[in-house]
Amino acid sequence: MFGLFSLRRCSCKIFAASSPALQEALVFNKNAGSEPKYDVALALHAFKSGHAINSIRKAAELAGNDVIPYIIVLGGTDINEMVSDVRYRGAIAEAIWNAKVSSTYRPSFEPFKIFRFKNSV
DSSP, X not given: OEEEEETTTXXXXXXOTTOHHHHHHHEEOGGGTOOOSOSEEEEESHHHHXXXXXXXXXXXXXXXXXXXXXXXXXXXXXXXXXXXXXXXXXXXXXXXXXXXXXXXXXXXXXXXXXXXXXXXX
């Protein structure tokens, strides 16, 4: 789930991670003078949203485009199950690495500790 916010227009829109419209909302080309539709994205659940934003970001970079900054929130499933599973930790680490900010409900959890797994995936 993504919440996209435009501070200039005082607006917000919610997108599912699987929404085809999400890519259009996240991607812009600053070299071509285009303005992003939104200022920041709030990505909920690091694995599901992270997988989507990782794919969108890579496609945007290949096309010479930019992606708006995003904040990623790690939920309980991300922390308690996904990070310890080798099948998911690479996508989560990549999403956190490229996020402007990451957040979790557990202050004792340091999301950057998962980077030690990044090269083992």
